[in-house]
Each structure stands twice: as C-alpha cells, then as structure tokens.
Amino acid sequence: MDRDIFERRLSAILVVVAAMLIVLVVRLWQVQVVQGDYYLKLSEENRLRVTPVAAPRGALVDRQGRTLAANRPAFTVALLPLEVRRPAAEAAALGKILGMDPAEILLRLADGRDRPFEPVRLRRDVPKEVIAAIEEGQLDLPGVLVEVEPVRQYVYRSLAAQIFGYVGEINDQELRRLRSAGYELGDLIGKDGVEQTYDAYIRGKNGEIQAEVDAQGRVVRTLGTVPAVPGNTVVLGMDLTVQQVAEAGLGGRPGAVVAMDPRDGTIIAMVSHPAFDPDVFSGGIKAGVWNGLLKDPDRPLLDRVIQGAYPPGSVFKVVTASAALQLGLVTPETGFYSPGYYNLGGWTFHEWKALGHVNFIDAIAQSCDACFYQLAQRAGPNAVADYARRYGLGAPTGVDLPNEGDGVVPDPRWKERVWKQPWFGGDTLNTGIGQGYVLTTPLQIARMMAAVANGGTLVTPHVVTEIRSLDGKVIARIAPPPSGRVNVSRETMAILHTGLAAVVTRGTGTGVLMPGLTVAGKTGTAEASHGKPYAWFAAYAPVDQPRLVVVAMVENAGFGAENALPVVKLVLQAAFGIGESGAAPSGTPGAPGAPAQAQPAKAPAAIPRQGAPGTAAPKVGQ
Amino acid sequence: MSVGIDRRVARNIDPFLAGATLLLCVFGLVMVYSTTRYGLHPLMFVRSQALHLVVGVLVAGFILAVDYRSFAAGARWLYVVNLLLLAAVLVAGRSSLGAQRWIPLGPLGQFQPSEFAKLAIVITLARHLADRPGPYTSVRDLLPFLAHIGLPMILIFKQPDLGTALVYGAIFVGMLYAGGARRRDLALLGAAGAVATPLLWRVFKEYQRRRLLSFLDPSLDPRGAGYGIIQSKIAVGSGMLWGKGLFAGTQNVLQFVPEHHTDFIFSVVGEELGFIGAVLLLLLFYIWVARGVRAAAVARDRFGALVAVGIVSMIAFHVFVNVGMTVGIMPITGIPLPFISYGGSALMTMIWAAALLLNIGMRRQKILF
Numbered sequence: 001m002d003r004d005i006f007e008r009r010l011s012a013i014l015v016v017v018a019a020m021l022i023v024l025v026v027r028l029w030q031v032q033v034v035q036g037d038y039y040l041k042l043s044e045e046n047r048l049r050v051t052p053v054a055a056p057r058g059a060l061v062d063r064q065g066r067t068l069a070a071n072r073p074a075f076t077v078a079l080l081p082l083e084v085r086r087p088a089a090e091a092a093a094l095g096k097i098l099g100m101d102p103a104e105i106l107l108r109l110a111d112g113r114d115r116p117f118e119p120v121r122l123r124r125d126v127p128k129e130v131i132a133a134i135e136e137g138q139l140d141l142p143g144v145l146v147e148v149e150p151v152r153q154y155v156y157r158s159l160a161a162q163i164f165g166y167v168g169e170i171n172d173q174e175l176r177r178l179r180s181a182g183y184e185l186g187d188l189i190g191k192d193g194v195e196q197t198y199d200a201y202i203r204g205k206n207g208e209i210q211a212e213v214d215a216q217g218r219v220v221r222t223l224g225t226v227p228a229v230p231g232n233t234v235v236l237g238m239d240l241t242v243q244q245v246a247e248a249g250l251g252g253r254p255g256a257v258v259a260m261d262p263r264d265g266t267i268i269a270m271v272s273h274p275a276f277d278p279d280v281f282s283g284g285i286k287a288g289v290w291n292g293l294l295k296d297p298d299r300p301l302l303d304r305v306i307q308g309a310y311p312p313g314s315v316f317k318v319v320t321a322s323a324a325l326q327l328g329l330v331t332p333e334t335g336f337y338s339p340g341y342y343n344l345g346g347w348t349f350h351e352w353k354a355l356g357h358v359n360f361i362d363a364i365a366q367s368c369d370a371c372f373y374q375l376a377q378r379a380g381p382n383a384v385a386d387y388a389r390r391y392g393l394g395a396p397t398g399v400d401l402p403n404e405g406d407g408v409v410p411d412p413r414w415k416e417r418v419w420k421q422p423w424f425g426g427d428t429l430n431t432g433i434g435q436g437y438v439l440t441t442p443l444q445i446a447r448m449m450a451a452v453a454n455g456g457t458l459v460t461p462h463v464v465t466e467i468r469s470l471d472g473k474v475i476a477r478i479a480p481p482p483s484g485r486v487n488v489s490r491e492t493m494a495i496l497h498t499g500l501a502a503v504v505t506r507g508t509g510t511g512v513l514m515p516g517l518t519v520a521g522k523t524g525t526a527e528a529s530h531g532k533p534y535a536w537f538a539a540y541a542p543v544d545q546p547r548l549v550v551v552a553m554v555e556n557a558g559f560g561a562e563n564a565l566p567v568v569k570l571v572l573q574a575a576f577g578i579g580e581s582g583a584a585p586s587g588t589p590g591a592p593g594a595p596a597q598a599q600p601a602k603a604p605a606a607i608p609r610q611g612a613p614g615t616a617a618p619k620v621g622q
Numbered sequence: 623m624s625v626g627i628d629r630r631v632a633r634n635i636d637p638f639l640a641g642a643t644l645l646l647c648v649f650g651l652v653m654v655y656s657t658t659r660y661g662l663h664p665l666m667f668v669r670s671q672a673l674h675l676v677v678g679v680l681v682a683g684f685i686l687a688v689d690y691r692s693f694a695a696g697a698r699w700l701y702v703v704n705l706l707l708l709a710a711v712l713v714a715g716r717s718s719l720g721a722q723r724w725i726p727l728g729p730l731g732q733f734q735p736s737e738f739a740k741l742a743i744v745i746t747l748a749r750h751l752a753d754r755p756g757p758y759t760s761v762r763d764l765l766p767f768l769a770h771i772g773l774p775m776i777l778i779f780k781q782p783d784l785g786t787a788l789v790y791g792a793i794f795v796g797m798l799y800a801g802g803a804r805r806r807d808l809a810l811l812g813a814a815g816a817v818a819t820p821l822l823w824r825v826f827k828e829y830q831r832r833r834l835l836s837f838l839d840p841s842l843d844p845r846g847a848g849y850g851i852i853q854s855k856i857a858v859g860s861g862m863l864w865g866k867g868l869f870a871g872t873q874n875v876l877q878f879v880p881e882h883h884t885d886f887i888f889s890v891v892g893e894e895l896g897f898i899g900a901v902l903l904l905l906l907f908y909i910w911v912a913r914g915v916r917a918a919a920v921a922r923d924r925f926g927a928l929v930a931v932g933i934v935s936m937i938a939f940h941v942f943v944n945v946g947m948t949v950g951i952m953p954i955t956g957i958p959l960p961f962i963s964y965g966g967s968a969l970m971t972m973i974w975a976a977a978l979l980l981n982i983g984m985r986r987q988k989i990l991f
C-alpha cells in the first residue's frame with residue numbers, strides 16, 4: 001500500500017483521537033466548571049443516601065386462615081459509622097442504654113467501616129422508653145439513628161415454636177451461601193422451622209428510601225421511595241384448635257404430639273415440649289439467653305417430633321407383625337401361650353403381664369411381649385430390620401422442616417459397624433418389641449401408622465400446604481408425592497387393621513374409646529435408660545376410612561395407655577369435633593367465630609371430609 | 623531472532639512514550655491508594671497493584687529484548703491459545719457481577735484472559751493483514767478479517783463482557799482503516815453492526831439492558847444502574863476547577879460512587895484534582911497516543927505499523943469510553959481506564975502494549991546515529 005496513504009490515514013486517526021479527547025474536555029468543562037457549583041452543593045451540603053427498608057415477613061396462617069405469625073412495628077437503633085467521632089465513649093454510652101456490651105458495638109462498627117455511609121443496626125425491637133432516652137440525648141450520640149422496622153410476632157407465643165422456627169440476622173456463612181440469591185448484610189433470615197424452609201417465600205423484598213441528608217446525616221428531603229414488598233403468606237396444614245388442644249394435652253411434660261392426614265401427609269398439629277419463647281429472638285437474641293437455650297437440659301430448641309430419637313416400644317410391633325405375616329409365620333388364628341416371661345439361651349425375658357393363651361389378634365391387642373419375642377426370633381433380625389425400613393424407619397421422612405433426624409434400625413451388620421460387637425439372640429428379641437437399639441422419631445411412627453391406615457403408601461409429611469401472594473392468589477402448592485409403598489400384601493394390612501382396632505375395642509387402648517368415632521391404635525411403653533419409660537400411643541381414625549393419624553409420646557412418664565393415650569384422645573376429639581360426653585359438639589374450643597364453626601354439627605372441624613380430600617378445609621393441595 | 627538489545631537500538635527508545643507510560647502508572651498507583659485506603663487494610667489494593675506493575679515491567683523488559691517480528695512468527699499459535707483461554711473462562715471461569723470473566727489460579731489469584739486477549743488480537747490481526755496486504759477493493763475482501771475477530775468476540779460476548787467486545791470493534795476498525803480498507807466498506811460494516819444491534823438486545827443480560835437504558839435516562843433507576851452515573855457526575859462535578867485536593871474527595875470517602883477504584887476511578891480523579899487535573903491526565907494520554915502513532919509511522923514493516931495502530935486504537939477507545947462514562951456521555955460498559963484503574967490483568971496488558979510500541983519504535987528502519 002502506498003506509504004502516503006498510510007501516513008495520511010495515521011494522521012486521520014490522530015485527529016479522531018484528538019477530537020474525542022476534546023469532546024471529553026468540553027464535557028468536563030461543562031460538568032466541573034459550568035455546573036460545578038451545583039454538583040459541589042449536591043456533594044457537600046446534600047448527600048444522597050439510600051436507606052434500606054426492611055420488608056415485613058409474610059404471615060403464617062393455619063388452614064382456616066387464622067394468623068399464627070405476623071409482624072409488629074418496632075424501633076431499631078442503628079449507628080452511622082461515618083458520624084461517630086469518639087467510638088469508645090459512644091459505644092460505652094450506647095451499650096449502657098441498649099443493654100449491650102460496648103465491645104460488641106465497637107465490633108459491629110468495625111464491620112461497617114468499609115461502608116461508612118451505611119447505617120449499622122445495633123439492636124432491633126428496642127423499648128419505647130429507651131428510644132425516648134436516646135432522642136433526648138441525641139446531641140451526645142452523633143450518628144445514632146432510630147428506624148421503625150417490622151419485627152416478627154408469634155401470636156400464640158410458644159405454640160408450635162420449633163415448627164415455626166425463629167428469625168435472626170443473617171450470619172457470615174449464610175451470607176456467603178445466599179448472596180447470589182439477593183440476601184444482604186443485616187437482613188433477617190429464618191433460622192429454623194418453617195421460617196427457614198420457606199424463607200425465600202416469606203422474606204419479601206426490601207424497599208428503600210432515597211433521601212438527601214445533611215452533613216449530620218439528617219434527612220433533608222426524601223427524593224424517592226421504593227416500597228418494601230411484604231413476603232408471601234404461608235398456609236400451614238395446621239389446625240389452630242387441634243394444635244392448641246394438643247399443646248394443652250401434653251402440658252408441661254416433655255414429649256411430642258403429631259397429628260397428620262394419612263392420605264397425603266399434611267400435618268394438622270405438631271407439638272414438642274418444652275418449647276421456647278420466640279419473643280426472646282425478636283430484638284436479636286442476647287448471647288446469655290441463647291447459651292441458656294442451648295445448654296438447657298430439657299432442650300427446648302429441639303423439635304422432638306422430627307429430631308428426637310426414642311425407642312418406640314410396642315408400637316414397633318406393627319413392624320414385627322408385618323414381617324411375621326409376610327413370612328407366613330403366623331395367621332390371625334395362631335395360638336400363643338404367655339406365662340409372663342420368655343426363655344432364650346438361659347436368659348429370661350420378662351413380660352409386662354402373664355396373658356396365658358391368646359391368638360395373634362389378641363397378642364396385638366394385649367401387646368403380648370412373649371408372643372412377639374417368639375415371632376421376632378423366628379423371623380430373624382434381618383427380616384425385622386427389612387420391614388422396619390419398608391415402613392420408612394431409620395431414614396428421614398422428608399418433612400419440610402430443617403435438620404430432621406433419621407433414627408436407627410439395627411441389624412447385625414449395623415451393630416458390628418457401630419458397636420464392634422456381634423449380634424446376640426437377645427438383640428433380636430428386644431428389637432422385635434421396639435426396645436434395645438431401635439430409635440425412631442415420633443414423625444416416623446406417625447408415617448408408619450399412616451401407611452397402615454392408607455393401605456401401604458409412605459406419605460411425605462409436610463407442614464405447609466400452600467403459599468399465597470398478598471392478594472390471595474395461590475403461587476405454590478406444597479403437595480410432595482409419597483416416597484414409596486410399604487410393599488406388604490393386602491391380607492397383611494387387613495390383619496394389622498383388625499389387630500389395631502382390637503387394641504382399642506378390647507386391648508390395651510380401650511381408654512380411647514369414644515362414641516361417634518372408631519379408632520385403631522397401638523400403645524407403647526418403652527424402657528428408658530434413665531427414669532420411667534417413654535409412654536407412646538399411636539392411633540388412626542376412623543377405622544374404615546382413616547383421615548387422621550395421631551401420635552403422642554411423653555418422656556419418662558410410664559405406661560403409654562395412661563400417659564400418652566389421653567393426649568391422643570383429646571386431639572381426636574378436637575379434630576373430629578366430638579364432645580367428651582359424646583353429644584353433638586357445641587363448637588370446638590379455642591376458636592370462636594372461626595369459619596369451621598359454621599359447619600353443621602358432627603362435621604369434622606379439622607379433617608377434610610372423607611373421600612373428597614380438599615373439600616372441607618380451605619384449599620389443601622392434592 | 624535476535625535477543626538482547628543492541629545499544630544503538632536501545633538508544634532509539636522513545637523517551638516520551640516511556641516517560642508517559644511511567645507517569646501514568648505511578649499516577650494510577652496514587653489514585654488506587656486514594657480510592658482504597660479505607661477499611662482495615664489500607665494498603666491491600668495498592669500493594670497488589672504495585673506487585674502487578676513490577677511483574678508487568680519485568681515481563682515488558684523481555685518484550686523489549688525480543689525483536690517484535692518474532693511475535694508475528696508465533697501469531698497462529700497465539701490465536702489458538704487465546705481462543706482456548708477465552709473458552710476456558712466460559713467453562714471454568716469465576717463470575718462476578720453477573721459475568722464470568724476470571725479464571726482462578728489458586729494461590730496466584732485469578733486472571734482475566736479477555737484483557738490479554740486484546741493484545742493477542744492486535745498481534746494476530748496485524749499478521750493477518752500483513753499476509754493479505756490487499757488492495758481491498760470490496761467489502762468481501764474484509765470478511766476474512768471480520769471472521770478473525772468475530773470468533774473471539776463471540777466468546778467474550780458470551781461471558782458476557784459487552785465493553786471488551788466493543789474494544790475489539792475499535793481495534794478492528796482502526797487497524798483496517800490504517801491497513802487500507804476503503805472507507806465505504808468500513809461504513810457498510812458499521813451499518814450492518816448497527817442493524818444487528820436490535821437483535822443483540824435479546825442476547826443482552828438483564829443488567830446490560832438496564833445499564834444502556836439508564837444511560838439514556840439515569841432517573842429511570844436512581845438506585846440501580848443510573849445511580850452510578852448520577853453519583854459519578856456529582857463526584858466529578860464537585861471537583862470544579864482545581865479539585866478538592868488529593869485524598870480530600872468526600873464522594874470518594876463516602877463510597878457513593880460504585881466501583882470507584884476500578885471502572886469509575888476517573889470520577890475520583892475529577893473530584894480530587896478538578897478540571898485541571900483531569901485535563902492534564904487526558905493530555906498525558908494524548909501524548910501517549912501521539913507517540914504510538916509516530917511508532918506506527920516509522921515502523922520498518924507493515925506488521926509493526928499495524929500492531930502500533932491496533933494498540934493506539936485500543937487505548938484511545940478505552941480512554942474515551944471510560945472517561946465518557948464517568949461524565950455521563952457514554953453508557954456503562956465496564957471498560958477500565960488504562961494504567962489507572964485497579965486490576966492486575968488490565969494493568970499488565972497495558973504495560974506490555976506500551977512495551978510493544980517501544981519495541982516497534984526502536985527497531986525502525988532508519989537507525990539514527
């Protein structure tokens with residue numbers, strides 16, 4: 001190419017570059033010199049500050065729309081790092097007013113130093129008197145801001161505390177994990193229970209206020225507001241009335257109650273006692289209170305229904321009976337003789353009562369240990385373990401709550417691995433009656449009973465049934481598919497039905513008999529390593545078309561029939577709307593004016609009508 | 623190939639270009655310090671930047687020692703390796719701000735192949751243009767070159783890195799224009815690009831669309847994309863004629879301007895050093911570019927001349943788009959200010975580009991005694 005053309009074109013390029021730079025210089029002149037005063041004013045006298053506005057969390061409501069958790073406005077005290085002139089003195093003064101350790105305030109201040117123009121929240125839910133004190137002393141505390149923010153409020157205090165969970169400020173770990181999902185420093189996040197599992201739906205979207213602030217950080221003029229979008233409403237399968245009855249039935253005793261629809265796993269009530277008071281979390285929990293909760297020997301943070309691990313005792317006989325029936329070891333007419341003990345290799349295994357001659361149905365009804373020792377021994381430990389697993393024991397149920405336990409289904413290989421010991425004959429016997437190494441969560445037992453009740457489907461329990469937007473539209477239905485089938489024959493199921501019904505009509509569970517409702521169930525009295533046995537009762541009703549499974553477990557209480565059964569009975573009565581006398585119910589206690597009360601007498605208050613799931617209760621998922 | 627610098631050749635080093643580069647780098651360190659001296663580790667950023675500067679200068683020494691023509695020999699390999707690296711980003715890259723631009727290097731940190739790719743494209747395209755010297759009598763003659771940059775451009779676009787992809791466009795236009803392409807053919811390609819833009823709109827990520835829209839009207843989204851533009855203008859404008867003084871910028875301290883140590887560092891220059899400082903910096907860039915054009919003019923061969931033009935186009939485009947963005951006349955595209963913005967890969971790329979220019983300039987045909 002021609003050298004001249006090349007050089008001409010180089011000159012042209014240089015001219016273009018010079019022109020571009022001149023454009024920039026002109027623009028800089030315009031911005032810095034012509035409009036400089038204006039921008040200087042903006043920058044020095046008026047600063048644009050964007051303050052996040054916390055979104056109110058979505059409500060938790062029960063299946064009839066009764067509010068379980070909402071929000072209330074509360075004062076938050078925050079500090080603007082930029083304005084703090086004497087950090088140590090101010091931290092000391094604020095610490096005294098807010099009841100915080102000054103060192104903690106300094107620490108939070110240091111965390112915020114990278115972004116000195118963003119307020120650092122010190123304490124939420126500060127009492128009004130304290131706010132008054134701060135406002136009076138405002139001059140001594142530069143940089144202190146008081147904001148009004150929504151704070152979680154659980155309407156019924158500690159009711160279902162572990163199921164709802166609690167809310168707290170997001171920590172570093174969660175932030176690292178969730179930053180891409182839009183979480184930010186200082187955000188509130190569900191830390192347990194429904195609050196955690198469904199946080200993405202509940203949290204809403206923070207808004208912001210764009211304001212001009214003066215050099216002292218005071219708002220001069222609000223430029224714009226992006227309103228916070230409140231979170232979605234989470235509809236629980238819970239029936240508040242039934243829940244309240246279950247809570248009261250268990251009372252102050254440590255234990256667990258769960259009521260579940262055996263057809264789809266919807267949880268109607270779930271109680272774990274002792275519970276905690278969720279209000280201690282509302283303002284950001286104090287370290288002392290938190291440590292107290294963690295170290296409490298009664299473990300109030302533990303959701304016993306899903307995280308407890310208890311020997312199921314005789315309730316486990318459902319498994320042993322299934323194994324024996326499936327293996328053809330027994331028929332309903334098979335006769336047993338119980339002298340009150342059972343001998344194996346020179347050891348004597350005692351039985352709770354000498355029952356004499358019984359058939360298999362009565363062996364279930366009377367909870368004959370000697371009979372089940374014999375069946376367990378003949379079936380063998382691996383078969384018993386196999387059937388336990390078929391019923392979903394030894395594995396999490398997949399409930400929509402965090403940190404579910406999985407329990408233990410022991411077999412010889414398991415014992416070898418965990419205990420480095422061989423399996424003994426006595427281990428088989430103990431397993432056969434739900435003692436020894438067997439450990440279950442009450443929810444696993446409920447699902448096992450549900451499988452018997454519904455003919456063999458292992459439902460997936462779930463606390464939440466749907467998510468609704470603020471305008472009431474259903475945006476998600478929570479209806480997890482069953483995790484599988486138990487795979488036992490129809491005949492076996494029929495015999496189990498008969499046996500469990502006999503428990504109530506003529507066996508250990510007669511205490512639950514009530515007019516107007518047929519109930520099948522199984523008692524359990526499981527020896528504990530310390531103290532009195534764990535009392536169990538697991539039931540379903542009505543017998544021919546079961547719509548509810550209820551399981552109660554009371555720690556160290558004694559006999560199941562005496563201690564757990566009455567709780568189950570109360571829950572059944574509440575759920576099916578049956579008065580103690582058997583007369584037509586005059587209304588379920590604790591929920592005056594609730595929609596269910598408008599239903600005709602005898603109609604179940606909580607349980608969807610038989611054969612038509614989802615018609616009685618408002619919008620239950622399939 | 624001759625390694626080592628002949629003394630007579632070394633005497634040919636352009637002192638203005640070397641001096642301007644050095645001044646820009648030192649000024650960059652000062653500004654990086656000014657923008658990042660808050661927080662618990664005030665020296666963290668500036669130390670990292672200085673480290674990259676030192677490494678970059680050491681490598682630049684090697685670049686000077688080798689005759690630039692040996693780069694032409696390795697162009698084919700360079701092109702392939704470059705494509706592989708860009709593809710690797712898409713596979714193994716680390717994302718940040720919605721884009722995947724970095725390859726993690728374990729303890730060595732991470733690097734951004736798209737920065738080095740700019741230089742690789744200049745070298746390989748120059749070789750390509752030198753191999754097919756034309757004359758280019760129709761737009762069809764330009765298509766091989768379009769394909770040449772199109773491939774890496776698509777990979778970079780997919781990251782997505784709109785700004786860097788546009789830099790390629792500037793390099794392409796500059797080099798083809800200098801290489802002898804007809805103006806009307808280049809205009810035709812430009813028009814085709816403009817027509818294709820609405821199609822690209824659908825490929826853009828949400829944040830890119832928002833940035834472009836808020837460039838047209840910052841008040842659409844004062845907190846989001848428009849926020850950066852408004853705050854940057856406030857910072858620059860409040861510097862007025864003389865600036866608030868080095869390290870005295872209030873908008874800088876308050877971190878009102880996002881990315882103010884990387885893409886928006888010029889807003890702090892404008893705030894702290896004022897119109898005078900900003901214009902002096904632009905002048906320094908002009909000197910740099912003018913000396914680069916001179917290197918192109920005196921280059922002993924077509925390859926060297928075109929490499930010089932490519933580098934000049936790259937730097938000029940960077941400066942114009944970056945500074946234009948901070949004063950609200952260009953959309954936010956994430957292009958760093960050469961030598962000044964914080965970022966190791968970019969800094970080293972720019973230093974090596976300067977070394978290449980010096981190399982071309984000092985190995986010119988007529989050696990002056």
